Amino acid sequence: MNAYTGWALHTDKYQITMMYAHWKNGSHLERRAFDLYFRTLPFGNGYAVFAGLERAVHYLEELRFSEDDIRYLSKQPEKYEPAFLDMLRKFRFTGDVHGMLEGTFVFPNEPLLRLEGSVMELQLLETALLNFIGYQTLVATKAARIRTIAEGDALMEFGTRRAQESDAAIWGTRAAYLAGFDATSNLKAGDLFDIPTRGTHSHAWVQDFDSELESFRAFAHAFPDSCVLLVDTYDTLKSGVPHAIRVGHELRERGHDLAGIRLDSGDLAYLSKEARRMLDEAGLSRTQIVASSDLDETTIQSLKNQGARIDAWGVGTKLITAYDQPALGAVYKLVARERNGAWQPTIKISSNPEKVTTPGVKNVYRIIDRDTEKARGDLIIEEGHAIDEEQPLTLFHPIHTYRKKRVHEFHAVNLLQPIFRDGKRVYELPSLQEIRRYHAEQRELFWEEHLRLLNPEEYHVDLSDDLWKKKQELLQKIYQTIRKG
Numbered sequence: 346m347n348a349y350t351g352w353a354l355h356t357d358k359y360q361i362t363m364m365y366a367h368w369k370n371g372s373h374l375e376r377r378a379f380d381l382y383f384r385t386l387p388f389g390n391g392y393a394v395f396a397g398l399e400r401a402v403h404y405l406e407e408l409r410f411s412e413d414d415i416r417y418l419s420k421q422p423e424k425y426e427p428a429f430l431d432m433l434r435k436f437r438f439t440g441d442v443h444g445m446l447e448g449t450f451v452f453p454n455e456p457l458l459r460l461e462g463s464v465m466e467l468q469l470l471e472t473a474l475l476n477f478i479g480y481q482t483l484v485a486t487k488a489a490r491i492r493t494i495a496e497g498d499a500l501m502e503f504g505t506r507r508a509q510e511s512d513a514a515i516w517g518t519r520a521a522y523l524a525g526f527d528a529t530s531n532l533k534a535g536d537l538f539d540i541p542t543r544g545t546h547s548h549a550w551v552q553d554f555d556s557e558l559e560s561f562r563a564f565a566h567a568f569p570d571s572c573v574l575l576v577d578t579y580d581t582l583k584s585g586v587p588h589a590i591r592v593g594h595e596l597r598e599r600g601h602d603l604a605g606i607r608l609d610s611g612d613l614a615y616l617s618k619e620a621r622r623m624l625d626e627a628g629l630s631r632t633q634i635v636a637s638s639d640l641d642e643t644t645i646q647s648l649k650n651q652g653a654r655i656d657a658w659g660v661g662t663k664l665i666t667a668y669d670q671p672a673l674g675a676v677y678k679l680v681a682r683e684r685n686g687a688w689q690p691t692i693k694i695s696s697n698p699e700k701v702t703t704p705g706v707k708n709v710y711r712i713i714d715r716d717t718e719k720a721r722g723d724l725i726i727e728e729g730h731a732i733d734e735e736q737p738l739t740l741f742h743p744i745h746t747y748r749k750k751r752v753h754e755f756h757a758v759n760l761l762q763p764i765f766r767d768g769k770r771v772y773e774l775p776s777l778q779e780i781r782r783y784h785a786e787q788r789e790l791f792w793e794e795h796l797r798l799l800n801p802e803e804y805h806v807d808l809s810d811d812l813w814k815k816k817q818e819l820l821q822k823i824y825q826t827i828r829k830g
């Protein structure tokens with residue numbers, strides 16, 4: 346098993362159970378459509394950053410049951426019939442997938458992935474897709490928040506030791522990088538995804554020597570051009586920084602610069618200002634100050650407000666674990682069934698209107714104002730229905746319908762791109778650098794009001810007139826059926 350193979354059993358048992366029951370029922374090959382989406386933005390943010398498509402693509406391409414998987418299933422107490430297991434042996438993904446591109450700014454209740462295929466195969470995918478996309482989207486969104494606050498400073502991902510196991514460290518690092526981090530300390534992620542790697546040294550290095558000065562000298566000897574010294578092992582201002590300055594001068598005599606110092610405890614605002622002053626007075630103005638220590642967007646913002654003199658930030662625990670909101674709560678819902686060659690929309694009702702699903706096979710268009718080149722809102726519309734860019738468009742809130750706006754000069758960009766057709770990938774995976782660039786460009790589409798971290802303005806995700814009416818009709822029909830008993 347490598348990163349991409351061996352994941353067929355990475356699913357909830359009830360998916361296999363439903364596949365089996367469909368097979369017994371003779372309905373396993375009937376076509377269905379599912380949407381994957383989330384209902385609430387994480388961290389109180391104004392947008393989320395879509396991530397996880399690449400992993401989902403590899404998963405779908407490699408999806409098959411090995412002999413070991415079949416043997417394991419055959420031992421389950423449910424006693425699946427051998428003919429069913431035989432069918433699993435030949436299982437390949439044969440469906441269609443449309444998806445948002447990684448790095449896209451995404452919003453609640455719009456399909457991030459739309460899948461069409463046999464009910465049997467689509468049921469199997471639910472758990473794994475939610476697992477990959479929920480987590481990666483969460484970390485990418487957290488990283489984007491940190492990037493907003495850090496402005497042009499360097500951001501390093503330091504979280505592996507605190508991540509929820511190895512996969513989270515690796516894929517979380519990729520998500521952080523695509524949403525604006527500059528480097529990682531994780532060499533495996535660096536190797537797998539071609540992410541720049543960076544690092545300093547730990548307290549153990551300093552403790553390993555009879556004196557701090559000796560430890561700094563030895564480190565500088567090994568890395569004369571890239572040496573970042575951790576200065577807080579004993580006393581930052583009385584010992585660490587003065588020793589770093591001494592080593593900086595010794596390096597200078599040999600024609601090198603001390604690259605940086607790292608602060609990892611104490612009052613980072615005060616210490617960075619003092620350290621900057623001491624370094625500058627010693628003629629080491631090119632030496633950078635790196636900070637780490639339980640950082641996130643809130644502490645970085647506060648440190649900046651206090652005038653901290655920090656050039657680079659190492660962020661671990663709070664990024665990689667999405668500390669303040671550890672789950673996106675993404676869902677995967679059945680939206681249509683094929684009946685006599687045509688899609689029949691389905692709906693899931695809830696007493697909470699936010700949780701009522703939007704029926705049918707749909708596209709998501711981003712409506713972009715031609716004058717400002719800013720996004721005005723997203724419009725969900727049935728597949729096969731076009732948006733006429735020559736006519737003014739009325740956007741209205743699907744629940745609070747009195748909230749309307751009219752858009753005149755706009756272009757409409759379809760966000761759901763074809764990824765698989767009949768099980769064949771039709772989408773060329775972009776490089777991570779391309780995704781990162783695309784994400785940075787996307788930012789320009791949004792007003793600051795949606796991008797601010799605290800109480801951002803809600804971005805509109807609306808339904809087309811037709812779709813809204815169809816949803817209401819379907820709701821009425823179901824309520825009538827319930828009333829009739």
Ligand SMILES: Nc1ncnc2c1ncn2[C@@H]1O[C@H](COP(=O)(O)OP(=O)(O)OP(=O)(O)O)[C@@H](O)[C@H]1O
Pocket residue numbers: 609610611612613614615637638639640644647648651
């Ligand atoms: N000036 C500051 N303003 C706001 N928050 C700060 C400031 N300086 C440091 N912090 C944050 O305060 C927290 C301090 O953490 P903690 O109490 O664990 O102490 P520490 O200084 O890191 O010491 P140690 O690592 O030895 O436990 C960290 O989250 C750090 O990022």
Ligand SMILES: O=P(O)(O)OC[C@H]1O[C@H](OP(=O)(O)OP(=O)(O)O)[C@H](O)[C@@H]1O
Pocket residue numbers: 503504506507547609637638639640659660661662663
């Ligand atoms: O604080 P984070 O954002 O999670 O960043 C990673 C932390 O990992 C290292 O600490 P280490 O594990 O050596 O222990 P420490 O917290 O006691 O320094 C490093 O010095 C950071 O403090």
Ligand SMILES: O=C(O)c1cccnc1
Pocket residue numbers: 503504530543544545546607637659661
């Ligand atoms: O290189 C570092 O300074 C580093 C890496 C991981 C975690 N903490 C610090």
